[in-house]
Amino acid sequence: MTELTKLTLSAARDGLHNRDFTAREITEQHVNAIEDAKELNTYIEVTTNQALQMADAADEMIKSGNAKSMTGIPIGIKDLYCTKGFHSCAASHILDGFKPEYESTVTSNLWNDGAVMLGKTNMDEFAMGSSNENSYYGPVKNPWRAGNSDKDTVPGGSSGGSAAAVAADISIATTGTDTGGSIRQPASFAGLVGLKPTYGRCSRFGMIAFASSLDQAGPLTKSVRDAAIMLESMAGYDEKDSTCINIPVPNYEAALTGDISGLKVGIPNEYRVDGMPGEIEKLWQQGIAWLKDAGAQIIDISLPHTKYALPTYYIVAPAECSSNLARYDGVKYGLRVTGDSLDDMYKNTRAAGFGDEVKRRILIGTYVLSAGYYDAYYLKAQRVRTLIANDFKAAYEKCDVILTPTAPSAAFELGDKISDPLAMYLNDVFTVPASLAGLPGVSVPAGLSAEGLPLGLQVLGQAFGEEQMLNVADVLEKAAAFNVKPTKWWGE
Amino acid sequence: MSVDKDTVAKIANLARIAVSDDELESTAGELNNILDWVEQLSEVSTEGVEAMTSVVAASLPRREDKVTDGGYRDQVLKNAPVSEHGFFAVPKVIE
Numbered sequence: 328m329t330e331l332t333k334l335t336l337s338a339a340r341d342g343l344h345n346r347d348f349t350a351r352e353i354t355e356q357h358v359n360a361i362e363d364a365k366e367l368n369t370y371i372e373v374t375t376n377q378a379l380q381m382a383d384a385a386d387e388m389i390k391s392g393n394a395k396s397m398t399g400i401p402i403g404i405k406d407l408y409c410t411k412g413f414h415s416c417a418a419s420h421i422l423d424g425f426k427p428e429y430e431s432t433v434t435s436n437l438w439n440d441g442a443v444m445l446g447k448t449n450m451d452e453f454a455m456g457s458s459n460e461n462s463y464y465g466p467v468k469n470p471w472r473a474g475n476s477d478k479d480t481v482p483g484g485s486s487g488g489s490a491a492a493v494a495a496d497i498s499i500a501t502t503g504t505d506t507g508g509s510i511r512q513p514a515s516f517a518g519l520v521g522l523k524p525t526y527g528r529c530s531r532f533g534m535i536a537f538a539s540s541l542d543q544a545g546p547l548t549k550s551v552r553d554a555a556i557m558l559e560s561m562a563g564y565d566e567k568d569s570t571c572i573n574i575p576v577p578n579y580e581a582a583l584t585g586d587i588s589g590l591k592v593g594i595p596n597e598y599r600v601d602g603m604p605g606e607i608e609k610l611w612q613q614g615i616a617w618l619k620d621a622g623a624q625i626i627d628i629s630l631p632h633t634k635y636a637l638p639t640y641y642i643v644a645p646a647e648c649s650s651n652l653a654r655y656d657g658v659k660y661g662l663r664v665t666g667d668s669l670d671d672m673y674k675n676t677r678a679a680g681f682g683d684e685v686k687r688r689i690l691i692g693t694y695v696l697s698a699g700y701y702d703a704y705y706l707k708a709q710r711v712r713t714l715i716a717n718d719f720k721a722a723y724e725k726c727d728v729i730l731t732p733t734a735p736s737a738a739f740e741l742g743d744k745i746s747d748p749l750a751m752y753l754n755d756v757f758t759v760p761a762s763l764a765g766l767p768g769v770s771v772p773a774g775l776s777a778e779g780l781p782l783g784l785q786v787l788g789q790a791f792g793e794e795q796m797l798n799v800a801d802v803l804e805k806a807a808a809f810n811v812k813p814t815k816w817w818g819e
Numbered sequence: 820m821s822v823d824k825d826t827v828a829k830i831a832n833l834a835r836i837a838v839s840d841d842e843l844e845s846t847a848g849e850l851n852n853i854l855d856w857v858e859q860l861s862e863v864s865t866e867g868v869e870a871m872t873s874v875v876a877a878s879l880p881r882r883e884d885k886v887t888d889g890g891y892r893d894q895v896l897k898n899a900p901v902s903e904h905g906f907f908a909v910p911k912v913i914e
Contacts, residue, residue, distance in 0.1 A: 526875055566880070569880055634859075638858075639860065641857055657900060658909055665910070666910070668912075669912050673835040690831060704857070709872075710865035710868045712870075713870065713871045749853065
């Protein structure tokens with residue numbers, strides 16, 4: 328039998344609809360491939376029985392003529408999403424044993440369309456990190472390795488397990504979440520497409536909260552078409568999330584016309600940062616040339632507050648995290664470590680339950696929100712955030728989409744940056760600005776570094792401009808014709 | 820602005836995270852690295868700039884003020900480390 332794990336989502340959909348193979352067959356092949364790839368540590372929990380049941384139900388849907396695009400597609404779900412009765416711990420010790428009694432809206436939408444859950448993917452604890460080394464369940468290994476090296480590289484973060492699972496062909500696609508780049512940066516590190524929609528496009532209900540004004544759900548996939556198909560299933564209004572916007576979900580796949588003639592593509596001068604490798608600048612120039620060849624008009628734009636985006640983010644996100652994570656107190660769910668008093672129980676539970684990076688951000692957040700510092704830090708950052716959003720508004724008067732690199736480097740080696748938080752934060756220099764402005768972005772694999780590791784380019788769109796953004800990404804993907812896969816070194 | 824060991828102890832208490840005396844010094848160092856770096860925002864003039872409250876132009880939806888869901892006591896308690904008589908249970912707080 329053909330290797331069904333190698334299929335893109337759109338090819339798998341077509342094969343399922345044509346009855347070339349069944350949902351059960353494609354699911355079983357993935358279950359076996361997951362077993363073979365255990366050392367990558369991509370899945371925290373594999374839900375084989377559930378997957379097979381869902382696959383059989385999907386086959387029934389197909390037989391009865393009710394198949395949707397996602398029907399029978401085996402996917403991995405980031406551990407940040409609440410899935411009823413299954414492991415949902417945001418890769419944190421403090422949520423030990425937590426099995427939600429309810430389902431997140433985004434996963435509900437996927438299951439209603441007949442998608443199949445393979446398991447829960449590893450991630451940085453509470454989505455805080457850019458290398459997936461901050462997981463209570465251990466780091467994820469990127470299927471990609473440099474040249475002839477046998478050293479492990481990181482898959483990026485925080486959706487590192489989700490990225491590695493798709494890159495290793497042990498999931499057709501996965502869900503991720505993106506707060507400051509947590510879908511796009513891992514997609515770039517693993518040679519995938521990663522899409523963060525506009526803030527408010529997907530419901531956050533049932534997604535374990537990190538920074539509520541920034542968190543968004545999105546897909547990691549093998550192609551732009553796959554991302555379009557999966558986003559359509561994930562997105563939509565939900566009255567359980569008051570920040571979810573009530574506008575119709577378009578047919579994103581139909582937006583992939585391949586025609587971008589006359590479209591204005593903005594190139595922000597400020598994204599040429601110090602110390603960026605020459606090969607990334609070169610790839611960016613190549614991307615510009617590809618879009619120009621396809622008939623787009625290239626326009627120089629300025630986003631003057633770009634350099635302040637990261638420091639703004641590292642005030643706003645920790646502030647929101649310190650507030651959101653106050654709920655983990657050893658009372659309602661998860662870990663409890665006893666103490667002499669109620670206060671001691673809280674303190675001991677939180678000291679034992681949170682990892683170093685999470686504690687660091689809670690402390691920073693608590694400090695910037697504390698009396699006497701609120702104005703100087705938090706309010707200041709929210710004002711700069713307005714300026715950053717205004718930069719984009721002004722730019723979009725001149726252009727339709729923006730093209731940038733996704734990350735300032737290719738995947739780095741495991742352990743390289745973990746002891747230097749600031750160096751780690753700089754990974755998100757190109758993804759954070761759009762997050763602060765609530766705008767959509769998609770990373771497309773565009774080439775290889777000199778060491779043979781994937782590099783991505785990022786297309787940013789206007790608010791709820793996913794269709795146009797995906798159309799440009801599709802043109803970019805076709806021009807780049809990136810079809811390299813990591814050489815399999817894991818398993819048998 | 821930089822934080823010292825006492826400030827870290829105060830913040831850690833506010834955040835209800837136990838930090839041992841040995842960790843206070845290194846934590847202060849780590850926090851100062853980050854705080855020194857975010858300090859660059861002071862270069863930006865924000866005179867008359869409104870603080871961001873929502874990234875998308877939307878007004879919060881309203882609904883009739885009535886109970887539409889609930890009655891899940893047992894499910895709510897199901898994940899509690901300790902529960903008694905239909906309540907969350909915590910160490911004694913009244914002497």
